[in-house]
Amino acid sequence: MISSPSEEAPSSRSTTFGAAFGDLVRGARQHELWLQLGWQDIKQRYRRSTLGPLWITIATGVMALALGLLYSMLFQLPLRDFLPHVTVGLIIWGFLSGCIKEGAEVFIENEGLIKQLPSALSVHVYRLVWRQALFLAHNLVIWIALVLIFRINLGFNVLWAIPGMLLLIVNGVWVSMLFGIVATRFRDVAPLLESLVQLLFYITPIVWTTHTLKQQGGEVAERARIAEINPLYHYLEIVRAPMIGQPVAAYHWGIVAIVTVVGLLLAALAMRQWRFRVSYWV
Structure with missing residues:
Protein backbone atom coordinates (compact mmCIF):
# COMPACT_ATOMS: atom_id res chain seq x y z
CA MET A 1 0.00 0.00 0.00
CA ILE A 2 1.37 3.42 -1.01
CA SER A 3 1.41 5.93 1.77
CA SER A 4 0.61 9.60 1.46
CA PRO A 5 2.73 12.33 3.07
CA SER A 6 0.26 12.54 5.95
CA GLU A 7 0.67 8.82 6.61
CA GLU A 8 4.45 8.92 6.98
CA ALA A 9 6.03 7.46 10.06
CA PRO A 10 6.68 9.92 12.88
CA SER A 11 10.44 9.29 12.55
CA SER A 12 10.35 10.71 9.01
CA ARG A 13 9.10 14.01 10.46
CA SER A 14 11.75 14.11 13.18
CA THR A 15 13.84 17.28 13.25
CA THR A 16 17.11 15.70 14.33
CA PHE A 17 20.42 15.21 12.58
CA GLY A 18 20.02 11.49 13.21
CA ALA A 19 16.80 11.43 11.20
CA ALA A 20 18.44 13.43 8.40
CA PHE A 21 21.37 11.00 8.30
CA GLY A 22 18.92 8.10 8.40
CA ASP A 23 17.25 9.44 5.26
CA LEU A 24 20.60 9.42 3.45
CA VAL A 25 21.29 5.86 4.59
CA ARG A 26 17.83 4.61 3.58
CA GLY A 27 18.25 6.26 0.22
CA ALA A 28 21.62 4.59 -0.30
CA ARG A 29 20.10 1.20 0.52
CA GLN A 30 17.50 1.77 -2.18
CA HIS A 31 20.27 1.92 -4.77
CA GLU A 32 18.50 -0.45 -7.16
CA LEU A 33 15.68 2.08 -7.47
CA TRP A 34 17.73 5.22 -8.19
CA LEU A 35 20.24 3.39 -10.37
CA GLN A 36 17.40 2.16 -12.58
CA LEU A 37 15.59 5.52 -12.58
CA GLY A 38 18.77 7.40 -13.50
CA TRP A 39 19.48 5.06 -16.40
CA GLN A 40 15.89 5.36 -17.57
CA ASP A 41 16.24 9.16 -17.57
CA ILE A 42 19.04 8.93 -20.13
CA LYS A 43 17.20 6.38 -22.27
CA GLN A 44 14.07 8.54 -22.22
CA ARG A 45 15.97 11.68 -23.17
CA TYR A 46 17.47 10.03 -26.26
CA ARG A 47 14.53 7.84 -27.18
CA ARG A 48 14.30 7.15 -30.93
CA SER A 49 17.74 8.69 -31.43
CA THR A 50 20.17 6.71 -33.56
CA LEU A 51 23.28 7.77 -31.66
CA GLY A 52 21.55 7.97 -28.29
CA PRO A 53 23.78 9.10 -25.39
CA LEU A 54 26.69 9.56 -27.84
CA TRP A 55 25.15 12.95 -28.57
CA ILE A 56 26.37 13.99 -25.11
CA THR A 57 29.94 13.24 -26.12
CA ILE A 58 29.61 14.76 -29.58
CA ALA A 59 28.16 18.04 -28.27
CA THR A 60 30.83 18.38 -25.59
CA GLY A 61 33.62 17.48 -28.01
CA VAL A 62 32.51 20.01 -30.64
CA MET A 63 32.22 22.78 -28.06
CA ALA A 64 35.62 21.97 -26.57
CA LEU A 65 37.26 21.95 -30.00
CA ALA A 66 35.66 25.25 -31.02
CA LEU A 67 36.52 27.05 -27.79
CA GLY A 68 39.99 25.51 -27.67
CA LEU A 69 40.85 26.63 -31.19
CA LEU A 70 39.42 30.12 -30.69
CA TYR A 71 40.98 30.96 -27.36
CA SER A 72 44.32 29.32 -28.13
CA MET A 73 44.64 31.80 -31.03
CA LEU A 74 43.45 34.75 -28.94
CA PHE A 75 45.84 33.98 -26.07
CA GLN A 76 48.56 32.66 -28.41
CA LEU A 77 48.82 29.38 -26.52
CA PRO A 78 49.96 26.01 -27.91
CA LEU A 79 46.89 23.95 -28.84
CA ARG A 80 48.61 20.85 -27.47
CA ASP A 81 48.53 22.33 -23.97
CA PHE A 82 45.38 24.45 -24.12
CA LEU A 83 42.88 22.07 -25.75
CA PRO A 84 43.16 19.41 -22.97
CA HIS A 85 42.79 22.22 -20.39
CA VAL A 86 39.56 23.44 -21.99
CA THR A 87 38.17 19.99 -22.73
CA VAL A 88 38.60 18.51 -19.27
CA GLY A 89 37.39 21.77 -17.77
CA LEU A 90 34.16 21.55 -19.79
CA ILE A 91 33.67 17.91 -18.83
CA ILE A 92 33.98 18.62 -15.12
CA TRP A 93 31.95 21.81 -15.44
CA GLY A 94 29.13 19.85 -17.02
CA PHE A 95 28.88 17.71 -13.89
CA LEU A 96 29.11 20.63 -11.47
CA SER A 97 26.63 22.86 -13.29
CA GLY A 98 24.24 19.94 -13.80
CA CYS A 99 24.14 19.19 -10.07
CA ILE A 100 23.51 22.86 -9.26
CA LYS A 101 20.88 23.68 -11.90
CA GLU A 102 19.03 20.37 -11.95
CA GLY A 103 19.47 19.99 -8.21
CA ALA A 104 17.40 23.13 -7.66
CA GLU A 105 14.43 21.41 -9.33
CA VAL A 106 15.07 17.83 -8.28
CA PHE A 107 12.08 17.63 -5.92
CA ILE A 108 9.76 19.79 -8.02
CA GLU A 109 10.27 17.53 -11.05
CA ASN A 110 9.67 14.42 -8.95
CA GLU A 111 6.45 15.67 -7.34
CA GLY A 112 4.46 12.60 -8.36
CA LEU A 113 7.02 10.12 -7.01
CA ILE A 114 7.47 12.04 -3.76
CA LYS A 115 3.74 12.05 -3.04
CA GLN A 116 3.09 8.46 -4.10
CA LEU A 117 6.30 6.50 -3.55
CA PRO A 118 7.20 5.68 0.09
CA SER A 119 10.95 6.16 -0.32
CA ALA A 120 13.66 8.27 1.24
CA LEU A 121 13.90 11.85 -0.02
CA SER A 122 17.57 11.29 -0.82
CA VAL A 123 16.63 8.74 -3.50
CA HIS A 124 15.80 11.58 -5.88
CA VAL A 125 19.13 13.27 -5.15
CA TYR A 126 21.09 10.06 -5.70
CA ARG A 127 19.19 9.56 -8.94
CA LEU A 128 20.22 13.00 -10.19
CA VAL A 129 23.88 12.63 -9.20
CA TRP A 130 23.99 9.15 -10.76
CA ARG A 131 22.60 10.57 -14.01
CA GLN A 132 25.19 13.35 -14.02
CA ALA A 133 27.92 10.80 -13.31
CA LEU A 134 26.81 8.82 -16.37
CA PHE A 135 27.06 11.98 -18.49
CA LEU A 136 30.53 12.53 -17.07
CA ALA A 137 31.56 8.97 -17.91
CA HIS A 138 30.35 9.41 -21.50
CA ASN A 139 32.42 12.57 -21.90
CA LEU A 140 35.59 10.94 -20.57
CA VAL A 141 35.85 9.28 -23.98
CA ILE A 142 36.93 12.68 -25.33
CA TRP A 143 39.68 12.92 -22.72
CA ILE A 144 40.98 9.46 -23.62
CA ALA A 145 41.10 10.51 -27.29
CA LEU A 146 43.11 13.64 -26.41
CA VAL A 147 45.56 11.65 -24.32
CA LEU A 148 46.20 9.35 -27.28
CA ILE A 149 46.35 12.12 -29.90
CA PHE A 150 48.67 14.47 -27.99
CA ARG A 151 50.50 11.65 -26.17
CA ILE A 152 50.03 13.34 -22.81
CA ASN A 153 52.40 11.94 -20.20
CA LEU A 154 50.14 11.21 -17.25
CA GLY A 155 52.12 8.85 -15.05
CA PHE A 156 50.86 7.83 -11.63
CA ASN A 157 49.78 11.42 -11.03
CA VAL A 158 46.54 10.68 -12.89
CA LEU A 159 45.40 8.49 -9.98
CA TRP A 160 44.74 11.67 -7.98
CA ALA A 161 41.77 12.26 -10.27
CA ILE A 162 39.98 9.31 -8.63
CA PRO A 163 39.63 10.83 -5.13
CA GLY A 164 38.94 14.14 -6.87
CA MET A 165 35.95 12.67 -8.72
CA LEU A 166 34.71 10.99 -5.56
CA LEU A 167 34.75 14.38 -3.86
CA LEU A 168 32.80 15.81 -6.80
CA ILE A 169 30.13 13.15 -6.33
CA VAL A 170 29.90 13.79 -2.57
CA ASN A 171 29.56 17.50 -3.24
CA GLY A 172 26.97 16.81 -5.93
CA VAL A 173 24.84 15.11 -3.27
CA TRP A 174 24.88 17.94 -0.75
CA VAL A 175 24.52 20.63 -3.42
CA SER A 176 21.45 18.94 -4.93
CA MET A 177 19.93 18.28 -1.51
CA LEU A 178 20.49 21.79 -0.16
CA PHE A 179 19.44 23.72 -3.26
CA GLY A 180 16.63 21.27 -3.92
CA ILE A 181 15.04 21.87 -0.52
CA VAL A 182 15.52 25.65 -0.61
CA ALA A 183 14.32 26.01 -4.22
CA THR A 184 11.24 23.89 -3.52
CA ARG A 185 10.22 26.35 -0.80
CA PHE A 186 11.31 29.49 -2.68
CA ARG A 187 10.65 29.01 -6.40
CA ASP A 188 12.71 32.05 -7.43
CA VAL A 189 15.90 30.30 -6.36
CA ALA A 190 16.05 27.97 -9.40
CA PRO A 191 16.17 30.69 -12.10
CA LEU A 192 18.53 32.68 -9.89
CA LEU A 193 20.92 29.74 -9.69
CA GLU A 194 20.75 29.22 -13.44
CA SER A 195 21.85 32.81 -14.05
CA LEU A 196 24.53 32.51 -11.38
CA VAL A 197 25.96 29.34 -12.95
CA GLN A 198 26.19 31.08 -16.32
CA LEU A 199 28.10 33.94 -14.69
CA LEU A 200 30.41 31.55 -12.84
CA PHE A 201 31.34 29.89 -16.13
CA TYR A 202 33.03 33.09 -17.31
CA ILE A 203 34.89 33.76 -14.06
CA THR A 204 36.10 30.15 -13.70
CA PRO A 205 39.35 29.22 -15.49
CA ILE A 206 37.86 26.96 -18.16
CA VAL A 207 38.48 28.80 -21.43
CA TRP A 208 41.32 30.78 -19.87
CA THR A 209 44.14 30.00 -17.45
CA THR A 210 45.36 31.78 -14.34
CA HIS A 211 48.95 31.06 -15.41
CA THR A 212 48.52 33.12 -18.58
CA LEU A 213 47.13 36.10 -16.70
CA LYS A 214 49.83 35.98 -14.04
CA GLN A 215 52.53 36.01 -16.72
CA GLN A 216 51.28 39.39 -17.94
CA GLY A 217 52.07 40.96 -14.57
CA ILE A 255 39.90 24.44 0.16
CA VAL A 256 37.78 21.68 -1.39
CA ALA A 257 37.81 19.76 1.90
CA ILE A 258 36.69 22.83 3.88
CA VAL A 259 33.91 23.70 1.42
CA THR A 260 32.76 20.07 1.40
CA VAL A 261 32.47 19.90 5.19
CA VAL A 262 30.65 23.24 5.37
CA GLY A 263 28.32 22.20 2.56
CA LEU A 264 27.50 18.87 4.19
CA LEU A 265 26.68 20.64 7.44
CA LEU A 266 24.40 23.11 5.66
CA ALA A 267 22.64 20.30 3.81
CA ALA A 268 22.24 18.33 7.04
CA LEU A 269 20.77 21.40 8.73
CA ALA A 270 18.33 21.93 5.86
CA MET A 271 17.30 18.27 5.97
CA ARG A 272 16.82 18.36 9.72
CA GLN A 273 14.57 21.41 9.56
CA TRP A 274 12.61 21.02 6.33
CA ARG A 275 13.00 17.48 4.94
CA PHE A 276 9.51 16.37 5.93
CA ARG A 277 7.94 19.55 4.51
CA VAL A 278 9.14 18.96 0.94
CA SER A 279 6.18 16.67 0.13
CA TYR A 280 3.83 19.53 1.03
CA TRP A 281 5.78 22.19 -0.86
CA VAL A 282 6.01 20.44 -4.22
Whole structure:
Protein backbone atom coordinates (compact mmCIF):
# COMPACT_ATOMS: atom_id res chain seq x y z
CA MET A 1 0.00 0.00 0.00
CA ILE A 2 1.37 3.42 -1.01
CA SER A 3 1.41 5.93 1.77
CA SER A 4 0.61 9.60 1.46
CA PRO A 5 2.73 12.33 3.07
CA SER A 6 0.26 12.54 5.95
CA GLU A 7 0.67 8.82 6.61
CA GLU A 8 4.45 8.92 6.98
CA ALA A 9 6.03 7.46 10.06
CA PRO A 10 6.68 9.92 12.88
CA SER A 11 10.44 9.29 12.55
CA SER A 12 10.35 10.71 9.01
CA ARG A 13 9.10 14.01 10.46
CA SER A 14 11.75 14.11 13.18
CA THR A 15 13.84 17.28 13.25
CA THR A 16 17.11 15.70 14.33
CA PHE A 17 20.42 15.21 12.58
CA GLY A 18 20.02 11.49 13.21
CA ALA A 19 16.80 11.43 11.20
CA ALA A 20 18.44 13.43 8.40
CA PHE A 21 21.37 11.00 8.30
CA GLY A 22 18.92 8.10 8.40
CA ASP A 23 17.25 9.44 5.26
CA LEU A 24 20.60 9.42 3.45
CA VAL A 25 21.29 5.86 4.59
CA ARG A 26 17.83 4.61 3.58
CA GLY A 27 18.25 6.26 0.22
CA ALA A 28 21.62 4.59 -0.30
CA ARG A 29 20.10 1.20 0.52
CA GLN A 30 17.50 1.77 -2.18
CA HIS A 31 20.27 1.92 -4.77
CA GLU A 32 18.50 -0.45 -7.16
CA LEU A 33 15.68 2.08 -7.47
CA TRP A 34 17.73 5.22 -8.19
CA LEU A 35 20.24 3.39 -10.37
CA GLN A 36 17.40 2.16 -12.58
CA LEU A 37 15.59 5.52 -12.58
CA GLY A 38 18.77 7.40 -13.50
CA TRP A 39 19.48 5.06 -16.40
CA GLN A 40 15.89 5.36 -17.57
CA ASP A 41 16.24 9.16 -17.57
CA ILE A 42 19.04 8.93 -20.13
CA LYS A 43 17.20 6.38 -22.27
CA GLN A 44 14.07 8.54 -22.22
CA ARG A 45 15.97 11.68 -23.17
CA TYR A 46 17.47 10.03 -26.26
CA ARG A 47 14.53 7.84 -27.18
CA ARG A 48 14.30 7.15 -30.93
CA SER A 49 17.74 8.69 -31.43
CA THR A 50 20.17 6.71 -33.56
CA LEU A 51 23.28 7.77 -31.66
CA GLY A 52 21.55 7.97 -28.29
CA PRO A 53 23.78 9.10 -25.39
CA LEU A 54 26.69 9.56 -27.84
CA TRP A 55 25.15 12.95 -28.57
CA ILE A 56 26.37 13.99 -25.11
CA THR A 57 29.94 13.24 -26.12
CA ILE A 58 29.61 14.76 -29.58
CA ALA A 59 28.16 18.04 -28.27
CA THR A 60 30.83 18.38 -25.59
CA GLY A 61 33.62 17.48 -28.01
CA VAL A 62 32.51 20.01 -30.64
CA MET A 63 32.22 22.78 -28.06
CA ALA A 64 35.62 21.97 -26.57
CA LEU A 65 37.26 21.95 -30.00
CA ALA A 66 35.66 25.25 -31.02
CA LEU A 67 36.52 27.05 -27.79
CA GLY A 68 39.99 25.51 -27.67
CA LEU A 69 40.85 26.63 -31.19
CA LEU A 70 39.42 30.12 -30.69
CA TYR A 71 40.98 30.96 -27.36
CA SER A 72 44.32 29.32 -28.13
CA MET A 73 44.64 31.80 -31.03
CA LEU A 74 43.45 34.75 -28.94
CA PHE A 75 45.84 33.98 -26.07
CA GLN A 76 48.56 32.66 -28.41
CA LEU A 77 48.82 29.38 -26.52
CA PRO A 78 49.96 26.01 -27.91
CA LEU A 79 46.89 23.95 -28.84
CA ARG A 80 48.61 20.85 -27.47
CA ASP A 81 48.53 22.33 -23.97
CA PHE A 82 45.38 24.45 -24.12
CA LEU A 83 42.88 22.07 -25.75
CA PRO A 84 43.16 19.41 -22.97
CA HIS A 85 42.79 22.22 -20.39
CA VAL A 86 39.56 23.44 -21.99
CA THR A 87 38.17 19.99 -22.73
CA VAL A 88 38.60 18.51 -19.27
CA GLY A 89 37.39 21.77 -17.77
CA LEU A 90 34.16 21.55 -19.79
CA ILE A 91 33.67 17.91 -18.83
CA ILE A 92 33.98 18.62 -15.12
CA TRP A 93 31.95 21.81 -15.44
CA GLY A 94 29.13 19.85 -17.02
CA PHE A 95 28.88 17.71 -13.89
CA LEU A 96 29.11 20.63 -11.47
CA SER A 97 26.63 22.86 -13.29
CA GLY A 98 24.24 19.94 -13.80
CA CYS A 99 24.14 19.19 -10.07
CA ILE A 100 23.51 22.86 -9.26
CA LYS A 101 20.88 23.68 -11.90
CA GLU A 102 19.03 20.37 -11.95
CA GLY A 103 19.47 19.99 -8.21
CA ALA A 104 17.40 23.13 -7.66
CA GLU A 105 14.43 21.41 -9.33
CA VAL A 106 15.07 17.83 -8.28
CA PHE A 107 12.08 17.63 -5.92
CA ILE A 108 9.76 19.79 -8.02
CA GLU A 109 10.27 17.53 -11.05
CA ASN A 110 9.67 14.42 -8.95
CA GLU A 111 6.45 15.67 -7.34
CA GLY A 112 4.46 12.60 -8.36
CA LEU A 113 7.02 10.12 -7.01
CA ILE A 114 7.47 12.04 -3.76
CA LYS A 115 3.74 12.05 -3.04
CA GLN A 116 3.09 8.46 -4.10
CA LEU A 117 6.30 6.50 -3.55
CA PRO A 118 7.20 5.68 0.09
CA SER A 119 10.95 6.16 -0.32
CA ALA A 120 13.66 8.27 1.24
CA LEU A 121 13.90 11.85 -0.02
CA SER A 122 17.57 11.29 -0.82
CA VAL A 123 16.63 8.74 -3.50
CA HIS A 124 15.80 11.58 -5.88
CA VAL A 125 19.13 13.27 -5.15
CA TYR A 126 21.09 10.06 -5.70
CA ARG A 127 19.19 9.56 -8.94
CA LEU A 128 20.22 13.00 -10.19
CA VAL A 129 23.88 12.63 -9.20
CA TRP A 130 23.99 9.15 -10.76
CA ARG A 131 22.60 10.57 -14.01
CA GLN A 132 25.19 13.35 -14.02
CA ALA A 133 27.92 10.80 -13.31
CA LEU A 134 26.81 8.82 -16.37
CA PHE A 135 27.06 11.98 -18.49
CA LEU A 136 30.53 12.53 -17.07
CA ALA A 137 31.56 8.97 -17.91
CA HIS A 138 30.35 9.41 -21.50
CA ASN A 139 32.42 12.57 -21.90
CA LEU A 140 35.59 10.94 -20.57
CA VAL A 141 35.85 9.28 -23.98
CA ILE A 142 36.93 12.68 -25.33
CA TRP A 143 39.68 12.92 -22.72
CA ILE A 144 40.98 9.46 -23.62
CA ALA A 145 41.10 10.51 -27.29
CA LEU A 146 43.11 13.64 -26.41
CA VAL A 147 45.56 11.65 -24.32
CA LEU A 148 46.20 9.35 -27.28
CA ILE A 149 46.35 12.12 -29.90
CA PHE A 150 48.67 14.47 -27.99
CA ARG A 151 50.50 11.65 -26.17
CA ILE A 152 50.03 13.34 -22.81
CA ASN A 153 52.40 11.94 -20.20
CA LEU A 154 50.14 11.21 -17.25
CA GLY A 155 52.12 8.85 -15.05
CA PHE A 156 50.86 7.83 -11.63
CA ASN A 157 49.78 11.42 -11.03
CA VAL A 158 46.54 10.68 -12.89
CA LEU A 159 45.40 8.49 -9.98
CA TRP A 160 44.74 11.67 -7.98
CA ALA A 161 41.77 12.26 -10.27
CA ILE A 162 39.98 9.31 -8.63
CA PRO A 163 39.63 10.83 -5.13
CA GLY A 164 38.94 14.14 -6.87
CA MET A 165 35.95 12.67 -8.72
CA LEU A 166 34.71 10.99 -5.56
CA LEU A 167 34.75 14.38 -3.86
CA LEU A 168 32.80 15.81 -6.80
CA ILE A 169 30.13 13.15 -6.33
CA VAL A 170 29.90 13.79 -2.57
CA ASN A 171 29.56 17.50 -3.24
CA GLY A 172 26.97 16.81 -5.93
CA VAL A 173 24.84 15.11 -3.27
CA TRP A 174 24.88 17.94 -0.75
CA VAL A 175 24.52 20.63 -3.42
CA SER A 176 21.45 18.94 -4.93
CA MET A 177 19.93 18.28 -1.51
CA LEU A 178 20.49 21.79 -0.16
CA PHE A 179 19.44 23.72 -3.26
CA GLY A 180 16.63 21.27 -3.92
CA ILE A 181 15.04 21.87 -0.52
CA VAL A 182 15.52 25.65 -0.61
CA ALA A 183 14.32 26.01 -4.22
CA THR A 184 11.24 23.89 -3.52
CA ARG A 185 10.22 26.35 -0.80
CA PHE A 186 11.31 29.49 -2.68
CA ARG A 187 10.65 29.01 -6.40
CA ASP A 188 12.71 32.05 -7.43
CA VAL A 189 15.90 30.30 -6.36
CA ALA A 190 16.05 27.97 -9.40
CA PRO A 191 16.17 30.69 -12.10
CA LEU A 192 18.53 32.68 -9.89
CA LEU A 193 20.92 29.74 -9.69
CA GLU A 194 20.75 29.22 -13.44
CA SER A 195 21.85 32.81 -14.05
CA LEU A 196 24.53 32.51 -11.38
CA VAL A 197 25.96 29.34 -12.95
CA GLN A 198 26.19 31.08 -16.32
CA LEU A 199 28.10 33.94 -14.69
CA LEU A 200 30.41 31.55 -12.84
CA PHE A 201 31.34 29.89 -16.13
CA TYR A 202 33.03 33.09 -17.31
CA ILE A 203 34.89 33.76 -14.06
CA THR A 204 36.10 30.15 -13.70
CA PRO A 205 39.35 29.22 -15.49
CA ILE A 206 37.86 26.96 -18.16
CA VAL A 207 38.48 28.80 -21.43
CA TRP A 208 41.32 30.78 -19.87
CA THR A 209 44.14 30.00 -17.45
CA THR A 210 45.36 31.78 -14.34
CA HIS A 211 48.95 31.06 -15.41
CA THR A 212 48.52 33.12 -18.58
CA LEU A 213 47.13 36.10 -16.70
CA LYS A 214 49.83 35.98 -14.04
CA GLN A 215 52.53 36.01 -16.72
CA GLN A 216 51.28 39.39 -17.94
CA GLY A 217 52.07 40.96 -14.57
CA GLY A 218 50.73 44.20 -13.14
CA GLU A 219 47.02 44.69 -12.58
CA VAL A 220 46.15 41.75 -14.83
CA ALA A 221 48.10 39.41 -12.56
CA GLU A 222 46.37 40.83 -9.51
CA ARG A 223 42.96 40.28 -11.08
CA ALA A 224 43.90 36.66 -11.71
CA ARG A 225 43.93 36.17 -7.96
CA ILE A 226 40.17 36.74 -7.95
CA ALA A 227 39.86 33.23 -9.38
CA GLU A 228 41.18 31.90 -6.08
CA ILE A 229 38.02 33.17 -4.37
CA ASN A 230 35.86 31.03 -6.65
CA PRO A 231 35.52 27.57 -5.02
CA LEU A 232 34.60 25.96 -8.34
CA TYR A 233 38.11 26.71 -9.58
CA HIS A 234 39.55 24.48 -6.86
CA TYR A 235 37.07 21.70 -7.64
CA LEU A 236 38.17 21.81 -11.26
CA GLU A 237 41.85 21.74 -10.41
CA ILE A 238 41.83 18.63 -8.19
CA VAL A 239 40.46 16.64 -11.14
CA ARG A 240 41.66 18.48 -14.22
CA ALA A 241 45.33 18.85 -13.29
CA PRO A 242 45.99 15.10 -12.83
CA MET A 243 44.05 14.33 -16.02
CA ILE A 244 46.26 16.60 -18.14
CA GLY A 245 49.54 15.58 -16.54
CA GLN A 246 50.01 18.51 -14.17
CA PRO A 247 50.62 18.53 -10.40
CA VAL A 248 47.94 19.72 -7.98
CA ALA A 249 48.86 22.28 -5.36
CA ALA A 250 47.98 21.09 -1.85
CA TYR A 251 45.92 24.18 -1.04
CA HIS A 252 43.36 23.17 -3.70
CA TRP A 253 42.62 19.99 -1.75
CA GLY A 254 42.43 21.94 1.49
CA ILE A 255 39.90 24.44 0.16
CA VAL A 256 37.78 21.68 -1.39
CA ALA A 257 37.81 19.76 1.90
CA ILE A 258 36.69 22.83 3.88
CA VAL A 259 33.91 23.70 1.42
CA THR A 260 32.76 20.07 1.40
CA VAL A 261 32.47 19.90 5.19
CA VAL A 262 30.65 23.24 5.37
CA GLY A 263 28.32 22.20 2.56
CA LEU A 264 27.50 18.87 4.19
CA LEU A 265 26.68 20.64 7.44
CA LEU A 266 24.40 23.11 5.66
CA ALA A 267 22.64 20.30 3.81
CA ALA A 268 22.24 18.33 7.04
CA LEU A 269 20.77 21.40 8.73
CA ALA A 270 18.33 21.93 5.86
CA MET A 271 17.30 18.27 5.97
CA ARG A 272 16.82 18.36 9.72
CA GLN A 273 14.57 21.41 9.56
CA TRP A 274 12.61 21.02 6.33
CA ARG A 275 13.00 17.48 4.94
CA PHE A 276 9.51 16.37 5.93
CA ARG A 277 7.94 19.55 4.51
CA VAL A 278 9.14 18.96 0.94
CA SER A 279 6.18 16.67 0.13
CA TYR A 280 3.83 19.53 1.03
CA TRP A 281 5.78 22.19 -0.86
CA VAL A 282 6.01 20.44 -4.22
